[in-house]
Amino acid sequence: MSDLEKPRASEEEVNVAHEQHSPERRALEKKLVRKIDMRMSILIVIYILNYDSRGIFHSFSARAARKRGLERDLHLTGEQFPTLLSVIGYIIMQIPSNMFLNTIGRPSIYLPGCMIIWGTISCLTGVTKNFVGALLTRFFLGFVEAAFFPCSTLLQWYKRDEIGLRTAILYCGNIISNAFGSLMASGILANMDGKLGHAAWRWLFYIGSFDNFHRNRCHFCPARLPHHVQMVVTRERELALLRMEEDAGVGDQDETEQGGPLHGLYLAVTDWRVWWLAFALTSQVVALSFNAFFPTLTATLGFSPTVTLLLCAPPFAVSAAAAFLLARYSSQVGERCFHMNLSFGLGIVGFIISISTMNTAARYVSFFLQAQQYAGFVVLYAWMSNTFARPPSKRAVALALINAWSQLGNVAGEYVWPSNWGPTYHNSYAICIACSGTTMVMCFIFRLVLVSENKRLDKEEEEQGVKTKGFRYIL
Template identity: 65%
Template sequence: MRSSTSLEEKLDADVKSGEARDDPDAEFGGSEERKRLERKLLWELDVRMSVLVVIYILNYVDRNNAGAARLRGLQTDLHLQGQEFATLLSILYVGYILMQIPSNMFLNFIGKPSLQLPICMMVWGTMSILTGITKNFVGALLTRFFLGFVEAAFFPGALFLISKWYKRSELGLRVAILYCGNIISNAFGSLLASGILDGMQGKLGQAAWRWLFFIEGSLTIFVAFCAIFILPDFPATTRARWLSEEERRLAMRRMEEDAGVGDEAETESGGHATGLWMAVKDWKVWWLAFAMTSQVVALSFNAYFPTLSATMGFGPTVTLLLCAPPFIFTAILAFFVSRHSDKTGERFYHITVSFFVGIIGFIIAISTMNTAARYISLFLMAQSYAGFVVLYAWVSNSIPRPPSKRAVAVALVNAFSQLGNVAGSYVWPTNWGPTYRNSYAICIATSGCAIIMCYVFKLHLQYLNRKLDEEEASRGVKEKGFRYLV
């Protein structure tokens, strides 16, 4: 009897093994059941990842609230002279640049973004609050430096987290939704700042601009605490009730199929120094870093948006309210541009057409001081972010594996591009206003440079795709494997 039962079990195992070979989705119950499970997995992921948008809004609100505070006395109360305000803006990016690569390497090592990202968020919320109690330039300089130091963990970490769960065909839309947090923060931040600056002047003996830092920093700490219980970890390190073992295996299978190599569990096996070296010696990483740096200079108007809006001649409250519509429009546009880019599998034109429209906005701003025309130019400038979002997705698409290399590459490109923010902080000196013609001319030049670099990068990826075609043809492979998106 035992022998008979053992034989039946062996035959049953052989049948299942044969089915698995015939149907790669057999372990998930077949292709139809896998599709159902995949839809459920993506829905659960999207819900949890949505907290990243809220975090990114607060990330940029805490970073850029100095521009709004400047309108209501920060510069006067801290006795800032000459280029000291520009230095306050630029010093943030020194710490921001220094910490991005180490932070992502550490994130790949521990595999716990649900802890690392919220803890860093709590610290930067505290630094924002401390900015509100500073009395002089040196105190503000120190808080701004350390604010950038801890904020560095978030964006490259969030990009890496997303790239560990979503396929290339899904990545552009998710990066767009994440980056919309940045774009919306310009609108939401201006509206929030308008309310605080208008209603909190003199409360408890404090200036309204100080309340701006107190309130926004406190809100950041509260959201960070909530995020600990919402954010997922990586597929290889997640141990949570929301994800079944079957869903976890499917998440890893999806990414292995997308990259063509089964190395998604590398988070647990190391390879971090190797990933660093692989990223540093890959010229694609540096080319993308320089292209993004050039465009970041062109986007430097973002930090001075309230100042540029003020050139239309309205009071502080109206000026801040007028900052919101261009970025609301941009957030909506970025969503549709990225979604279309994902559907078509095309990156270059979705990026460069947006940059070119931005250049038209700079030209209009140079050409006239007419109020209506200048406001339209702000819309055209702001929509450049739609192309910039797609460029971020292109970075992750172009460095697909191994994960340790992707972690470093994403951080390196983003960190290096922040040099554009350091330089951009000095592109808008007060003595160039109110026309800021020289500033806009610099933006035109750097945006044009980014377009040219993207074109060269596209040609290189097309060359690599042709080589992959030739290799597969020589081996007689019928079905196409991995290809770079261009």
């Protein structure tokens, strides 16, 4: 049992948590954050495994697995193979999943359960015999996997100035998968064909299902969401709740939370800001669609297949470091928009270089500039979490809706890189420039809106004579 789960604290211990600027409070808060970090760290490992299980299959469209018997064994014809790459199940389940978790408030039970199911389905994908079987397993795999990333962003035990760095660390699992997913798939496809009588492409799913043993460790994350923790608490649990209340300017169980999960759904879908960020994120996802075709783009440098796969890793390794540093500095100074737009702007420079030259060194440098856009992408995710801080039911739907809608960008991205546009891919890069530029403009406009909202809150507090500054949007 963790300290966050232990029973009653003394009145003296609870009072310490309320003394915001006392040395005891600061020491206790530092210890609490470190403990939460340790318990949440397993999510990073799980996210890497989660993204690999989806990303490895996605790499089929560009690489050798399609030629290693997948189409032949499943008797695929026409557009059936691209259909298997659809993420419909992943899209439609994110909102219901977050609503359900917000209602039950037990991620340490819900997430491991989902992960065991998706590991089983991943394994079953490897034994399918035809298109219908493969389509059903892929659909339901996405259906269950949808629980993970939106739910991870919902585990809001952090303050707004802390969430950016933690989101970056979590999302580094995605970036690392981009760096090494193709290399892993290549190794399995090259060495496992015929082992125990199974085709190499089937081994991708068998091996992917082994991460079940790691997924069960998700029970180490905080066992309850903040607003589901009972108010008879230890001083650490009292401090955890108090931090959330101070950060949002109001408690999670007060007048901001009325009507239950359906009311939260109504609040989210009727808030234009949710849709604005959903379209901004979707536009940037299209701009980042190059990541699914990165081995193909790197092959334009003219090296051997093995060297090409090795060259795929460094740009995303640098991107992971950039995401960490940018998110950390963005949180320290309390600013999001200009930080993410700087990253997106550098990405546009990379796209322009790729359009302008086929020089090997210049194009490889451009790949680094393009990949580092994930740093801005991470800051955008943190901005979403900061903007929709309350009530919990609305926050759950808003984060899931934005993330789910953005997956349409992955669907559109499949059509941005047709092979007949290669090897220069001028049209593809032009589309990426337009989409990334659109995101930058939308984010700047959104910042202006939040500036206006903060001024309105300042005026209201001044008129009411409130001395303690309440909630303000991070810009």
